[in-house]
Amino acid sequence: MPDLDVLADPSDPAVQRLSDLAKPARGTVRTAIVEDQEPLVQALRAGVRFVEVYGESTREFPGDLAALCAELGVTVRLVEPAVLTKVFRSEKRPKVFGVANIPAPARFSALAEGTGDVLVLDGVKIVGNIGAIVRTAVGLGARGVVLVDSDLPTIADRRVVRASRGHVFSLPVLLETRERVARWLGESGLRVVDVDMDGSLSPESLGALEGDVALLLGAEKTGASDVLQDLAADTVSVPIDSRVESLNVSVVAGIVLYARSRRSA
The missing domain is CATH 3.40.1280.10 (SPOUT methyltransferase, trefoil knot domain)
Incomplete structure (x- = not known):
């Protein structure tokens, strides 16, 4: 697996965007966090478009998920534990998660x-x-x-x-x-x-x-x-x-x- 970019600075604007997404949704939202490996895989296979997928830098990123992301052209980045703590605060932080573009409402x-x-x-x-x-x-x-x-x-x-x-x-x-x-x-x-x-x-x-x-x-x-x-x-x-x-x-x-x-x- 090639070397992945690591998100390490808690003050990075990208971290704030993730923190905002981790909060309960209010009003119209266009992107959302999908967490954990099985939901990510199912969403990817269902055709949901992802902005990026993330994994914790201290853990090995799942190989099958990496292969699926590569097949679909989805960027994978790693995140330092301190950044994950800022994003998810007191919640249990996922080992892997992604930012998805929410599909249009079904009719x-x-x-x-x-x-x-x-x-x-x-x-x-x-x-x-x-x-x-x-x-x-x-x-x-x-x-x-x-x-x-x-x-x-x-x-x-x-x-x-x-x-x-x-x-x-x-x-x-x-x-x-x-x-x-x-x-x-x-x-x-x-x-x-x-x-x-x-x-x-x-x-x-x-x-x-x-x-x-x-x-x-x-x-x-x-x-x-x-x-x-x-x-x-x-x-x-x-x-x-x-x-x-x-x-x-x-x-x-x-x-x-x-x-x-x-x-x-």
Whole structure:
């Protein structure tokens, strides 16, 4: 591996730019930090354009990541530990990270191009759950994920990228209003299935539903909104022991997606 440029001066303007990016995003942002090796690799493979990728100067830079960056023409630089401390402050600092140009927001048209079920998350706000669901959606062949009332300013939120292991860039993830989603669902032709504690169908019965569907999931405590539930042709629930009040929404999403993935087995 050739010698790499080292960012060593904490007063370097480039360090301040990185520090600004490490702060929580507010308003419109065009670049974001993607941290850790797996999310970086997944984002690069998904076609996300990176300004630069960085590694800690006291550690060996991962060879496969270096090769991928070289293949895609992405500059790699090393960073001294003191600089990383300034950038990430009290946070756990990543061994490798990159500055990515945030892709343009996905639109409903992107969902018309693929196959597979669509997940609609209505009022799901916990970023760890969103990231886990997105990762599961990719793993089990979903077409895309639509986020309603998530409070996220961008899908490139560092926490979501981390929780999804970079797969938030691997399929269309939309940030949309409830009204626009309701209109799209009405026009899409997709059968809407509401995943709810009081559903009449079991997960196993999802395999009998022909064609792609829209799986509607709400927050664990409140469920989906009436506006979107009213569009559902079917309701499904996951039976659980009475000692457990409810299941985490990311767990439920995994169960119903797996049930749907088995329909052609």
